[in-house]
Amino acid sequence: MAKSNLRWWVVAAGALVVSVGVMPIGGQQPGTNQDVLAALLVEVRGLRAAMEEMSSIGARVQLAMGRLQLQEQRLNTMIRRVDAVREQQTSAEREVVDLRRRIVITEEVAERGEDPAERKAAADQSRALKSMVEQRSTDVQRLIAEEVEVSNALAAEQSRWSDINKTLEELERALTRR
Numbered sequence: 001m002a003k004s005n006l007r008w009w010v011v012a013a014g015a016l017v018v019s020v021g022v023m024p025i026g027g028q029q030p031g032t033n034q035d036v037l038a039a040l041l042v043e044v045r046g047l048r049a050a051m052e053e054m055s056s057i058g059a060r061v062q063l064a065m066g067r068l069q070l071q072e073q074r075l076n077t078m079i080r081r082v083d084a085v086r087e088q089q090t091s092a093e094r095e096v097v098d099l100r101r102r103i104v105i106t107e108e109v110a111e112r113g114e115d116p117a118e119r120k121a122a123a124d125q126s127r128a129l130k131s132m133v134e135q136r137s138t139d140v141q142r143l144i145a146e147e148v149e150v151s152n153a154l155a156a157e158q159s160r161w162s163d164i165n166k167t168l169e170e171l172e173r174a175l176t177r178r
Contacts (some may be wrong), residue, residue, distance in 0.1 A: 057171060064168050071161045078154040085150055089143035096136045103129045 103126055110122035 057175060061168070061171050064164060064171065068161070068164045068168065071157065071164055074157050075154070075161055078150065078157050082147065082150045082154055085143055085147045089140060089147055092136050092140045092143060096133055096140060099129050099133045099136065103133065 106122045106126040106129060110119050110126060113119040113122060
């Protein structure tokens with residue numbers, strides 16, 4: 001009888017161990033382990049996709065920032081060029097005004113001078129000044145055309161800068177949505 005009691009206890013203990021091993025922990029229904037694993041797998045895949053997307057966005061942001069910096073350098077160069085051309089134009093225009101004023105003075109000396117040699121020298125100087133006015137006037141026209149060209153190039157560079165800045169703003173919006 002002792003053997004039979006012992007046998008019964010061994011069978012009962014074995015059944016208990018088997019039933020505990022088969023039963024899910026926490027009162028879960030059988031098969032929920034598979035559901036939990038599937039849910040975890042979906043979550044891990046989602047996290048991987050989010051990390052890859054963030055990595056991609058980070059690279060795009062760095063690229064856009066590099067382009068923006070280069071574009072700002074181009075803009076600064078173009079602004080300096082426009083300023084230089086305008087300064088040259090203003091200087092040439094002042095020189096033309098000064099030369100014309102000098103022409104008026106020399107022509108008055110040529111007309112009113114008492115000494116014929118002085119009158120001839122003033123007339124020669126007036127002709128030389130008129131030639132210089134023509135040259136500087138041509139320079140002024142060239143500088144006006146160059147200023148228009150450089151201003152148009154500056155506007156194009158500003159447009160490119162604006163496009164890059166819009167790209168950065170779109171990336172910023174994409175990051176804030178997450």
